Amino acid sequence: MTLNPKTLFRILYIVAGIGVVWFGISLRIQNSEARILHSDEAVQAYQLWELMETGHYQYDPEDKHGPTLYYLSKILNNAVGISGDDLSDRTNLRLLPILASALLLLLILVGNGKFDLTFLIAAALFAISPFPVIYGAYYVQEALFVLISFVLLYAGAWYWRFPEVPQAILCGLLTAALFATKETAIIHIAAIGLAILAMNESGFRLSEIKKRLPRTPVAACFGSFVLGWIFFYSSGFTNFSQLTDSVLAFVNYAERSQGAGHDKPLFYYLSIFWPRTAEGIQWGEAPILVFAFLGLVLLAMTSGKRSDRARLVVYYGAIAFALYSIIPYKTPWLMLASYVSLTVAAGYVLKTLIVDQSNSWIRIVAIGVVLFTLGDQYQSTQLAERYAADTRNPYLYQHTTGQFAKLVERIEDLEALDPDTQLSIAVGGEDNAWPLPWHLRNNETVGYWADTNSIPALDLVIGPAGSLPLSLKETHTPEYHGLRENVLLECWIRKELWEAFMQTR
């Protein structure tokens, strides 16, 4: 039996696709094992742990984000048998983002509805590149959020072609899920809308827009959106007090977009991927940046139904990139959706070189370029794993230093001296030295003092270096531990405790 080339290609596509997803998952798990928790991850983890242990969840419009991450994590953890205690394992904790990232990989592979080399190359790049590997295993909302946003993008494009009630309901529910995951949904809704309009020659014409928005589907979309919103923010119709907060949150997030201590220059996002050397380590993704730029130009200049899905994805990511770049508040993980588009744009150029060229030498060179680019990205991912929590890792932002693990270990060693008694611990400082509260969550004799001058001399006193009372010198022995770049913590240990500990060394 001989296979025709088309069937052979399909079989190879499926096999390669499975390999890509499998490899992507294993890289994310490896990176997760190597990387200590960021303070933001610890804050989210604490919410999940409380929900799993007590069943209680309270939306906080001042800081945290919507409820989907916690509830979906709880459902997933219950399904696979992960308890609240098991969350100390980093990969257990990060299981939902890893799963969302794997589903995103699948969506890239099958999103075009056909076997398209553009999307296979894009999925391979997304599976092995350092940025999506890190943020595909990061316990914040982003991986889940980006997955929902791409489903919404495809659903939105579907609705544009067939503006009917079922498509409208799907869009409404997905929009509600997107908002209930993260308030930055408003930026993505705008980017998705603009991308869909940009796909069509007459897309920006008012008459065309009106034609696509008949009254009944619009009402169905709005109704399903409101229903979804109420469902998510009322914790499944059980706590309606959070609905007002969910609307008020937008006032806080509008203020926060001005920077709130995280303001960065216009080209910050580009600088993350731009080649650079940091204390002897070479970083950067020059090949993929070049191909992505060429891909964007090529897709914008050409037309044709075969490349419509690639164009849609690239437009969405490019618009989101532009919007995020002009907002002063910037954190690297906000680039995850745009990174999908980056890989699709690069994949489109590479596919064009391989498939659309009749010269076999060009094809061979193009295949070599694909392999080189994949190898280069993989090497960067290995580097990002070696420097998993290092300040020189350009993909990280205010990450907890690996040295922080020593403080946690020290506390555990001191507690092990007398397992029957919990240590009394005082933590000082306005930010509570996160992620420390996550590691101390099972200790019932921990207190937090924003004013370090009034902090009591308990068994352990921990706070920002230089801020704790020097009177501790009389009764305690000091140590220092790194928290994150330019932030050191003092840890004062009661002298008797320290001496008992040293007896064990």
Add this chain to the structure above:
Amino acid sequence: MTKKIISIIAVAAFAVSAFAAHHGGKKALEIEFPPPFLIGTPVQVNLPHLEDPGTPRPTIMVPEGVSNLASGKEVTSSDDFPIIGGLDYVTDGDKESEEGYFVELAPGTQWIQIDLENSATIYGVAIWHFHTQKRAYHDVIVQISDDDSFESGVTTVFNNDHDNSSGFGQGTDKAYLETNEGKLVDAKESKGRYVRIYGAGNTSNEMNHFVEVEVFGKAN
């Protein structure tokens, strides 16, 4: 009056000769420093167990003929394949801390070892870790021995491992912040052919870095 002047000169000459006799004709060890170069925002550090950043270097008196015996000598390490830089950087005479001047060893407790080629009397060891950022390196331990495996005849001349986490005993020396002046350790005329320096990461990251090590001594 003349008698008075002669008496003063005699007393002064006696004092100088007595001082010289006491130090065996020694002079204070002098070290050359690279220019200071700090990048990033300096961190305010006020830690009681850290050596005061203004603490003067120890004055080490050395006899004539003492030189940097480590210059150009072979360096070995617990990390045979450093990912950044080469072990030869440690004794190449370049003390600048920018890229291309330091070797980075793996995380955890690691060491470098310099073979002086002959047993020597060592007066001082000067160490430069990465110093373009304000940071302190953990568990700095300096040992001297004639045994290249450091299993016997080991003299520890510096140890700031306050909790014995590296397993060489609790150190009583203070932690210190890196500057362009490095750290000068008084080796107290210890004798040995090999100098080994340990470290266990730093306050900024888990890696171990060495820019330069100078070993001041005289071959036996």
